[in-house]
Amino acid sequence: MNDNLISRRDLDFQLYEVHNASSLTSHPRYSEHSRETFDAVFETASRIAETLFEPHNRLADEQEPKVVDGRVVLAKGVQEAVRAYCDAGFLSATADEDEGGMQLPVLVAQACLSVFRSANVATTSYVGLTASNANVIEKFGSELQKARYLEALRCGRFFGTMALTEPQAGSGLSDLKTSATPIGDGRYLIKGQKVFISGGDHELSENIVHLVLARLPDAPPGVKGISLFTVPKFHTDEQGRVGERNDVALAGLIHKCGWRGTTSTMLSFGENDACVGEMVGRPNEGLACMFHMMNEARIAVGMGAVMLGYRGYLASLRYARERLQGRAPDNKDPLSPPLPLVAHADVRRMLLAQKAYVEGAYSLCLYAARLVDEQRTSESDGERAECNLLLELLTPVVKSWPSQWCLEANSLAIQILGGYGYTREFPVEQFWRDNRLNMIHEGTHGIQALDLLGRKVVMKDGAALAAMQRVVTAAIDEALVHTVLEHMAKSLQVSWQDVMDSVQVLRPRLKSDGEAVLANAHLFLEAFGHTVLAWTWLRQATVAQRALDGGVDAVNEAFYRGKLQAAQWFFRWELPKVATQLALLRTMDDSHRAMRDEWF
Ligand SMILES: Cc1cc2nc3c(=O)[nH]c(=O)nc-3n(C[C@H](O)[C@H](O)[C@H](O)COP(=O)(O)OP(=O)(O)OC[C@H]3O[C@@H](n4cnc5c(N)ncnc54)[C@H](O)[C@@H]3O)c2cc1C
Numbered sequence: 034m035n036d037n038l039i040s041r042r043d044l045d046f047q048l049y050e051v052h053n054a055s056s057l058t059s060h061p062r063y064s065e066h067s068r069e070t071f072d073a074v075f076e077t078a079s080r081i082a083e084t085l086f087e088p089h090n091r092l093a094d095e096q097e098p099k100v101v102d103g104r105v106v107l108a109k110g111v112q113e114a115v116r117a118y119c120d121a122g123f124l125s126a127t128a129d130e131d132e133g134g135m136q137l138p139v140l141v142a143q144a145c146l147s148v149f150r151s152a153n154v155a156t157t158s159y160v161g162l163t164a165s166n167a168n169v170i171e172k173f174g175s176e177l178q179k180a181r182y183l184e185a186l187r188c189g190r191f192f193g194t195m196a197l198t199e200p201q202a203g204s205g206l207s208d209l210k211t212s213a214t215p216i217g218d219g220r221y222l223i224k225g226q227k228v229f230i231s232g233g234d235h236e237l238s239e240n241i242v243h244l245v246l247a248r249l250p251d252a253p254p255g256v257k258g259i260s261l262f263t264v265p266k267f268h269t270d271e272q273g274r275v276g277e278r279n280d281v282a283l284a285g286l287i288h289k290c291g292w293r294g295t296t297s298t299m300l301s302f303g304e305n306d307a308c309v310g311e312m313v314g315r316p317n318e319g320l321a322c323m324f325h326m327m328n329e330a331r332i333a334v335g336m337g338a339v340m341l342g343y344r345g346y347l348a349s350l351r352y353a354r355e356r357l358q359g360r361a362p363d364n365k366d367p368l369s370p371p372l373p374l375v376a377h378a379d380v381r382r383m384l385l386a387q388k389a390y391v392e393g394a395y396s397l398c399l400y401a402a403r404l405v406d407e408q409r410t411s412e413s414d415g416e417r418a419e420c421n422l423l424l425e426l427l428t429p430v431v432k433s434w435p436s437q438w439c440l441e442a443n444s445l446a447i448q449i450l451g452g453y454g455y456t457r458e459f460p461v462e463q464f465w466r467d468n469r470l471n472m473i474h475e476g477t478h479g480i481q482a483l484d485l486l487g488r489k490v491v492m493k494d495g496a497a498l499a500a501m502q503r504v505v506t507a508a509i510d511e512a513l514v515h516t517v518l519e520h521m522a523k524s525l526q527v528s529w530q531d532v533m534d535s536v537q538v539l540r541p542r543l544k545s546d547g548e549a550v551l552a553n554a555h556l557f558l559e560a561f562g563h564t565v566l567a568w569t570w571l572r573q574a575t576v577a578q579r580a581l582d583g584g585v586d587a588v589n590e591a592f593y594r595g596k597l598q599a600a601q602w603f604f605r606w607e608l609p610k611v612a613t614q615l616a617l618l619r620t621m622d623d624s625h626r627a628m629r630d631e632w633f
Contacts, residue, residue, distance in 0.1 A: 038082060038151040039343055042592055044075075047396055048144055050576045052403050057138045060410040065130070071141045077121055078145035085114040086152035093155055093294030094463050098235070098286055105234045105283065105296055111156050115237055118149070118160050119189025124167075128187060139409075143336060143402040147395070151340040154467050155294030159192055159232050161333050166193025166244055169326045170263065173314040175219075177271060178263055182242050185273045192238040195326055196227045196245045196264075196300065204480050206320065207255040211247040211302060213262055213310060223247055223264055223310040224303035226284070229474075233298030234266075234283040240275050241266040244326065245302065245310060246319050253317065261319030262310035264302060280308035291466030327475060328424070331432035334475045336398045339391055341468040342439025345446035345461050346387040352450055352459075353380050374449065383449050387442040388595070389570070389603040394435040396569040401431045419500050426489045426497035427565070429481040434562040436471035436478065443468050482554035485561065490536055491543060498536060505529050505568050512571050515578045521604045525571055528564045528611045535560075535615045542621070552626045553618050560614040567608045574600035 048054045054071060057063045089110030096108040118124070126142040128134025137145075149157040167186035170178055185191040202209040211225025223245060227233075234241070243264045252258030268276040280303050287297035302308045314322040353374040360372060374380045401424060408420040443465035447454035454461050472478045490498055505525065512522040535557070543550050577593035577600075585593065 035083065037344075037347060038079070038087065038148050039340070040347070043392060043395070044144060044147075046573075046576070046592070046596070047392075047399055048140070050580070051396060051573055052140055052399050054138065054140055057140065057406055057410070062136065062410055063138055066137070066141075071137075074126075074135065074137065074141065075145055075148075078123065078148050081114070081117045081121060082148045082152035085110070085117050086149055086156055089114065089156070090153040090294070091460065091463065093153070094291075094467075097288060097293045098296040100283070100286060104236060105286070107235060107237070107296070108294060111159075111294065112237055114153070114156050115159055115189065123149075124160055124164055124189050125187040126164075133184075133187060138403075139405040140399060140402045143332075143399060146333070147336055147340050147398075150337045151344045153294065154337050154341060155292050157337075158292070158295040159235070159237060160189070162195065162232050162330075163189065163191075163193040163238075165326045165329050165333070166195065166242060168329065169244060169261075169322060170242075170313065172325060173261070173322045174263070175311075175313075178311060178313065180271050181269045181273055182263065182265075185240070185269075186242065190238060190273075191240040191242050191265075192232060192235075193242045193244065194230050194232050195323065195330070196230045196233070196243045197323065198229045199226055200228050204477055206246070206259065209246060209248070209259065211245065213247040213249055213260060213312070215249070216309075219311055221247075221249075221262060221310050221312060222303060222306060223262060223308045224306065227300045227302065229287060230298045230300050231295050231474075233296060233300050235296050239267075240269060243281065243300070244313070244323065246323060247310070249316055256320050258317055259319045260316050261313045261322045263313055264308060264310040268309070280305050290469060291463065292470045328428055331428050331475050332398060332401050334471050335394070335401070335431040335433075335435045338435035338439045338468055338471040339394045339398055341464045341471075342387065342391040342435065342442035343395065345443045345464040346384070346391050348459075348461055348464075349387065349446035349449040349454075350375075350384055352453075353384060380449055383445040385599060385602050386606070387445050389599045389607070390435075390438040390442045392573070392596075392599060393566045393569050393603060394439055396573060397427075397434065397566065398431055400569065401427055419503075422493070422497040422500040423504070425492070426485075426501055429476075429485040429489065429558065430562045430565050432475060433472070433478050433481040433558060434566060436468070437562075438566075440465065440468045440471070478558070479555065482558035483551055486539075486554040486557045487543070487547070487551050490557075490561075491540060495536070495540075498533070501565075502529070502533065508568055508572050508575070512575045515575065515582070518571070518574055518578055521567075521571055521574060521600060524604050524608055525564070525567050528567060528608055531612060531615050532561055532564055535619055538619050549621050549623065549626070552623065553621060556614050556618040560611045560618065563607055563611050563614075567603060570600040570603045 055068050058066050089108055093108035098105055098107050122135050125134035126137045127139050130136045163186055170182055186193055199209050213221040213223050215221055245262045245264045246259050247262055248258050249260055265279055266281055268279055282301040282304055284299040284301045289297055356374045357371040358374055404420045404424045408417055411417045446461040450459055450461055453459050509522045509526055512518040539550050573596050577596040581593050
């Protein structure tokens with residue numbers, strides 16, 4: 034594979050040296066696999082991504098989905114790409130072998146997905162949503178629903194969506210109005226409007242299975258009165274055969290700043306009072322089922338954000354090596370040859386910042402994927418509970434940190450290309466536009482911050498934070514074995530203690546004056562996120578230093594030195610921000626909260 038989509042050396046480092054993918058094969062679930070099978074699957078993913086996903090990435094941005102004679106038409110190349118993805122078995126990469134899946138570890142499947150996201154985030158959305166949709170039906174669906182939909186979703190004959198958002202209910206899902214009226218034999222008439230539904234209409238598959246949140250007639254108000262329903266575009270029988278059209282209508286397409294290859298739809302359910310759905314799971318427990326899908330979707334958002342940042346980093350690095358411009362500050366000879374951009378310190382600063390953001394965030398997303406594997410394979414309830422806690426705590430960080438900082442990486446990539454970066458002749462502006470979505474969908478940045486500080490940090494009497502403290506401490510202890518890493522290990526120790534002390538201060542106030550504390554929740558998200566990222570960098574630095582101590586060839590030496598330099602940059606330039614943010618957080622400053630509407 035070429036290194037346009039991801040650095041293959043970095044991928045191997047992350048998978049095998051940091052996250053130890055090979056160790057998973059000692060578990061019976063993955064014993065049929067080996068590093069060779071993981072590499073072979075990755076090669077297939079790379080080939081499809083390079084030859085079928087990447088080539089129409091720009092075209093699909095320029096030729097947005099449109100409605101022609103009542104049908105949604107997509108850019109040329111989308112259909113062929115998603116078919117190749119499904120035919121190669123990636124939709125069921127992690128499903129059991131006896132259900133036709135590859136039974137791959139989630140860690141390896143996410144690494145494969147990362148290369149598709151790098152190649153074309155919009156086309157990958159169709160299959161990503163479908164895989165998550167299938168996982169919900171597998172976990173919560175009835176046997177009948179599984180017979181109807183599951184196999185078809187797993188092989189890509191059907192695609193799936195998640196339909197939560199309504200015009201008056203975005204972040205505030207408690208206000209959603211779509212109704213579900215029972216009509217007997219477990220079926221319901223669905224009526225309402227949904228907006229922003231990704232992949233809501235197209236002809237990439239025989240059918241589209243919408244997972245729709247709606248309210249029963251007697252449901253209590255708020256989120257405790259929301260149930261989940263399967264609503265197919267075409268009615269489907271018990272053998273998964275497609276029949277008549279259901280009463281789901283495309284009310285319009287939405288035109289976006291980026292991510293333009295994915296259809297974003299307004300959907301009308303039950304305009305003719307004939308939209309039939311079936312409940313998934315139990316009445317009024319729909320949000321919990323949907324969150325099963327949304328947690329995965331949030332990890333996917335984080336990974337998508339990383340890969341857009343990664344792609345921009347690689348593109349700007351290539352450009353900086355090729356473009357000749359300017360001379361060293363102390364060179365006054367106008368006849369001397371100009372230097373490549375990469376020779377200028379300020380350009381190197383921007384490249385190193387990008388490297389630190391994207392490779393750190395990549396490591397974090399793969400760590401979350403590995404936690405899902407450990408959940409599935411751990412032998413003891415205690416270990417499984419520990420993984421659950423860590424995943425719960427880290428999900429808002431995995432979703433939001435890359436959305437913010439890998440977007441910043443995209444901005445730096447544009448800056449490195451100068452005027453050319455701002456034109457549509459070069460790809461980096463599209464990466465920025467595509468990435469700008471990630472702070473918005475799947476729960477906005479603000480909502481993630483409220484979730485982290487208001488819920489995750491304090492849940493189960495701080496058990497998740499205590500679990501995180503154990504993994505941070507373990508990484509610090511491992512790093513302290515190497516004298517050269519002592520300063521980083523100690524800096525992380527200080528920042529982590531600062532986080533814990535701040536939580537101690539805020540916890541009682543969360544009970545007495547929660548609104549005042551949560552008004553500054555974004556500060557905690559930023560400070561905690563940076564501390565977590567420093568931890569991912571300390572882990573990478575420890576692996577790199579260990580390899581260097583063992584002796585390596587010149588190529589590997591350059592790679593590991595690059596890791597240590599990026600870690601050092603993060604610790605010197607980014608981690609110090611944590612202390613300032615936490616100090617401000619502890620003051621519970623109310624400047625913005627006390628600002629009155631009429632003073633703006
Ligand atoms: C391209 C795209 C794809 C999408 N795909 C899907 C999809 O497939 N399925 C689906 O169901 N939805 C989808 N969405 C919808 C998305 O999840 C919502 O846009 C998002 O949840 C925010 O809702 P909203 O747009 O109504 O913004 P609002 O909820 O109106 O929020 C606007 C701003 O106010 C802030 N805010 C709102 N409430 C609070 C609060 N209580 N406290 C503090 N701040 C608050 C938000 O953080 C945000 O900054 C998609 C959106 C986009 C743009």
